[in-house]
Amino acid sequence: MIDVRDITKTYGSGDAAYQALRGVSFKIEDGEFVAIMGPSGSGKSTLMHILGCLDTPTSGTYMLDGKDVSEMSEDSLAKVRSEKIGFVFQMFNLLRRATVMRNVTLPLVYDMQIDPAEREERALKALRAAGLEPEFATHLSNQLSGGQIQRVAIARALINDPRIIFADEPTGNLDTKTGEIVLGTFQRLNEEEGRTVILITHEQDVAEHAKRIIYVRDGAIVSDTPVHKRRRATHRV
Numbered sequence: 001m002i003d004v005r006d007i008t009k010t011y012g013s014g015d016a017a018y019q020a021l022r023g024v025s026f027k028i029e030d031g032e033f034v035a036i037m038g039p040s041g042s043g044k045s046t047l048m049h050i051l052g053c054l055d056t057p058t059s060g061t062y063m064l065d066g067k068d069v070s071e072m073s074e075d076s077l078a079k080v081r082s083e084k085i086g087f088v089f090q091m092f093n094l095l096r097r098a099t100v101m102r103n104v105t106l107p108l109v110y111d112m113q114i115d116p117a118e119r120e121e122r123a124l125k126a127l128r129a130a131g132l133e134p135e136f137a138t139h140l141s142n143q144l145s146g147g148q149i150q151r152v153a154i155a156r157a158l159i160n161d162p163r164i165i166f167a168d169e170p171t172g173n174l175d176t177k178t179g180e181i182v183l184g185t186f187q188r189l190n191e192e193e194g195r196t197v198i199l200i201t202h203e204q205d206v207a208e209h210a211k212r213i214i215y216v217r218d219g220a221i222v223s224d225t226p227v228h229k230r231r232r233a234t235h236r237v
Helices: 043-051 073-083 100-104 116-129 133-136 146-158 175-191
Strands: 002-012 018-028 033-037 061-062 086-090 162-170 194-202 212-217 220-224
Touching: 002 043, 018 061, 033 043, 033 175, 043 162, 043 194, 073 086, 086 146, 100 116, 100 133, 100 146, 100 194, 100 212, 116 133, 116 146, 146 175, 146 212, 162 175, 175 194
Parallel strands: 033 194, 033 212, 086 162, 162 194
Antiparallel strands: 002 018, 002 061, 212 220
């Protein structure tokens, strides 16, 4: 599904140039659960932005489903982001005074071809997939716990039924127990629904919930290994 070849990313120019990525190459197959791990400033977030079609590399090739991303128009990239990719971020990015239903359906707000009944049905399905019962739909987001808020963010990422989910430090603002529950949700989405999950983290114990860890340091891949003793996270709400 994902094939990056000799990707580089440089910010600035001349003496002020900073190389965030240095010749990164790897493949991710459809249905994998991969953690991209590294310390702050390692280049992992830059890499996620490129993989998620939010940014472009300075050089190298990024093939997504066999298509060269650099040859896609802005409209095509926007379609890929809206239909094929779901994003979950550390800061949740929810409308705190809006209902859960409103937050989950935000990606559909400009699609006039989807009627309100279908929008609600898709939102409830996404909530169940994220581990929340339908009664949460009417709650205000500021009435939820941190773990519930993050699962609402996961449901929002699922509303368009994406094949790839990018999770950028999704447990960074959660306590350990709640983080385990959220990571269990990603494991279930991968194992039971076959979604490709790409987890960005700087924590080893979080990365070990994936099936494979790509370790990045100073803009380069230093290791790419399977997780032999995979951690099991609880799926309980």
